[in-house]
Amino acid sequence: MLENFSFRTIVEYLPLFGQGLVTTVWLSLLSFAGALAVGIVLSAMNLQRGWLFRVPAKAYIDAVRATPLLAQLYFLYFGLPRLGIILPELVVGILALSLNSGAYVAEIIRAGILSIPRGQVEAGVASGMTYVQRMRLVILPQAFKVTIPPLLGQAIVLVKDSALLSLIAVAELTRAGQLLASDRFMPAEGFVTIAAFYLLLYYGLKGLAALSGRWLGLQPARSSI
């Protein structure tokens, strides 16, 4: 397959890959925004003392983590119409990605909040702040800092996961490669190109993570033991 590797065909398909890339980027962005929303709500529920909110949030997070995205996607895609809800594929896809990533985001936020030293909470309590004030003024701004890098890690996962949406007829990046593979029978060209584009996105996000780390003044990791 490699000896006849045809760069010309790749160039010919480049506009298609371009469109796919654009779709992947904006649907990932939307899904990530959704995941943040879902994650914030879930982690807020998860941090409650009472079981009423905590238990459903935990159950949801576990169920999402323990099952493949594919199953979740089909669950929504085939399941919603049975309830009479027919949504466009893109919407279902973004919903599935948001609901899936949201569970992971919730865990990241929770870990971030719990990483804030006890003394910070006590300082807030001692100066007469209410729970909401403490959260808003003391804990969340600090937790925000420590959650940025893992959140960007989750964004990387989400971008790669979005490839699964090609299954429900969303024309994103992976699909462009599949098209090249099936129209021209050039799988190597198709998939290597996809890989290159995903790698590009990966390095973009990684660079962003490094930059944000520097902006936020996080310590660079020690390099050797």
Place this chain on the structure above:
Amino acid sequence: AGTLDEITKRGELRVAVQTQGPPFSLVGAAGERTGSSVELAELMAKEMGVKITFLDFDWDGLIPALLSGKADLLVADMTPTLARAMKVAFTKPYMYTGSTVFTKADSKFKSTEDCKAKGTKIAVLLGATGEKEAKTAFPDADIKSYKGGGPLLLDAVNNGQADCGVNDVSAVKGQSTAYPAGSFTIMPDMLSKEPLAFATRYDEQDLLTWMNLFLDQVSLDGRLQKNLDYWVNSDDWKKDH
């Protein structure tokens, strides 16, 4: 030494299949691999006097398997387009079929013409020839490409995620049997007439020649027709699988 020598020496014919669904290639209730194409391949191995090994790939893996030499030939309900033939060698066609349009029985889309309306949601299979044809036949429609086989197209149309589906007529007929009779309307007119063929590599000329001869033979002695009558032109297979 040619591929045929190799196969004989190996004592094994390696066939890549894609399990697209009835009637060409499916997995029966007990997990057995069967279908029209599958039985033809088995017949080939029998005539060669070797045993057969099926390599089961999804669409993504099918072509690489052939091109990388993991499989000797590829047996699927595949249309030999000219673009594809730039890469792999197709046998002569062993049957003709074509894409057709189907809708849910009580749909407001009653004919192929109805489906040409702007914004109609049309389900096709990713990479299948039906995808191309739908694009030309329904330029104003909203074409949705699905992966994972014909039955999912039926499911999408049945659920209302698409208004119509376009797929190989034999596949639609075969696969709609999983639904209560009369669930779907299959339009009588065809979007295209297409051959189906097996594929192998261009560096396997001996095997290609042999396969063409095989197809001639089985159509002359009626075994091909028997296979097609059982699998494609009737529901007889449902009784056994």
Place this chain on the structure above:
Amino acid sequence: MTNPSKGRTGMIEFRGVNKWFGALNVLKDITLSVEPREVVVVCGPSGSGKSTLIRCINGLETIRDGDLVVDGQRLGDPATNMTRLRTEIGFVFQSFNLYPHKTALENVTLAPIHVRKIPRAEAEKAGRELLAKVGLADKVNAYPAQLSGGQQQRVAIARCLGMRPKIMLFDEPTSALDPEMISEVLDVMVAVAEEGMTMMVVTHEMGFARKVAQRVVFMDAGAIVESGTPDEFFSHPKTDRSRAFLSKILRH
């Protein structure tokens, strides 16, 4: 700055207070009254319950039985609004606990703006004055990480003063500091005491105790073992335990 409170009773009144952590009785039948404008130093061996004692006063720990009345309000009483009460009590931690994401000035103004609802401009003006008072006029916009330990602790004290509390509690405010920074913090504490603040200070800085405390309270194993003026306590400790303790901390 202070606001001497309602007549008879002490500003802080422990009456037979007990506290348990699980099976451990960390405060044993504590009875203690601190008058308005009084400065009380608490000392004792590690684990004797000093921190727990003062943390009860602003409700960072809850007590099991006995009464604890602060500024006339009984803790644990449903009628007592703890959040309100806490605004009357400043608490200085051993480990400073400044908000690392806020500048010195923001640390000082955060609670006045959001809890006392003082207009930002006014709060900032007061904040600058307070920082100047603790000798940090030039560090107004520095973040905690840019300050030495002694400077951080002085910001923490200014942060408490910003709420104009009636009571200030200190939990070993100098023991996380380098030796040369201890005096700069003690100087600020002395100044606060001299303005008439009611203070309870857990510390082993005996120089400070001699200078400003009206009373030294010695705790051991959760109980108040001895209590008296600094002179009495340092010159004539009454119990073996306090003698042993003093010999250890004063020897080197």
Place this chain on the structure above:
Amino acid sequence: MTNPSKGRTGMIEFRGVNKWFGALNVLKDITLSVEPREVVVVCGPSGSGKSTLIRCINGLETIRDGDLVVDGQRLGDPATNMTRLRTEIGFVFQSFNLYPHKTALENVTLAPIHVRKIPRAEAEKAGRELLAKVGLADKVNAYPAQLSGGQQQRVAIARCLGMRPKIMLFDEPTSALDPEMISEVLDVMVAVAEEGMTMMVVTHEMGFARKVAQRVVFMDAGAIVESGTPDEFFSHPKTDRSRAFLSKILRH
């Protein structure tokens, strides 16, 4: 226990040592010689380079220019086996740095078993004796988290002694301790000094300096500003900087 070394030169010899952290010159032209069996106390304000100075001796920091000769071996010389040399040098940290997942005895025997290749049984016997010597015979099987700070630091000293080093370095060994625990650690250090160990001790415990040090070295801003016997240094500090420093740490 000690093993006085090869004749003329000091056990530790700094000759014109310089060290930079980036643009910061943290050690400036340090020249200093420590004789076998000598005890040298290093003091000075925070950030003056005291820790850096003693960390260079066992190669926890590397120097940029100048010579540093320890026990006759020049650091940075390819012929010098640092890992070997380090076994001759015990280092006691401010924050103890006991291995939290090992018991007191395991902390003491880890290096003897794996580095000195002493049979386990023998190492454990020696370890128990050492723990007894620092007053912790009953804590042999306790984990660090179950020990007080003073106890942890005593285990850390025993851990160093277990390697039978020729030199012991201490970096503020008591400044993370509660006041009553300081003396128990200082007592152990005094005992070690009295057995004739070569020691360099960064500390502000002036009682200790007066008692066992032959020399006090005062550092400021990376340079050795003054050096003399404890009596000279405490009674007649020669420079303004040392006077100012002493007034701060001795005042309270």
Place this chain on the structure above:
Amino acid sequence: MIWQQLQSLAGSYPLALRGLGMTVMLSLISLVLGTLIGFGLGILRTGGNRLISGLIGAWVDLIRGTPFLVQIFLIFFILPELGIELDAFTAGIIALTNLAACFICEIVVAGIRSVPTGQVEAALASGLSRWHRMRQVVLPQAMRIVLPPLVGQYVLLIKDSSVVSAIGLTDLTRVGWLVVQRVPNGLLVFFLVGLGYFIVCYPLIMLARRLEQRMGAAHGEVQL
């Protein structure tokens, strides 16, 4: 109709069991191998050698940054062109092991870096060799940080193993695809597939949470 589909599904249980077996087998082997290799890579990556550390870093990035499907294709279909012929199962194991090793390497690196500098310095100061420092001092402490995300990563890898169906292995997800040909009810079929994964993964998630709580308790986790 649902009833008929359920009956038809029930008939496919041997296939489903085989698929589940394949998923478990693949995951088990590659997770064990991946853990060993991942620890090795992690230790090398935190070592002093910049070249080795840089190479490992670049490799991990490459693997994390590209779709697993592409990796598996390269190993199964392209390696033969270099004369390395692998059967599908071996190729699947190699691809998954490599993926696991790369993710685990990152976790191990984070764990090792979380061990306080003082611990390493204490070990250095007492003359412990690099191997003993790792073995006796750093790794045992790093495990506290490593274990919970490690188990969490196992769950992700088990789910990723479904991609091997592209090279012709019949794992649990592939069984779903095959069955849906005959029983065209995506909701039902993939619900059951999800259930299969849930049965394998949920205990691991519980384990990860238990570990996290144990570690958290040791650190004194707080209520807000």
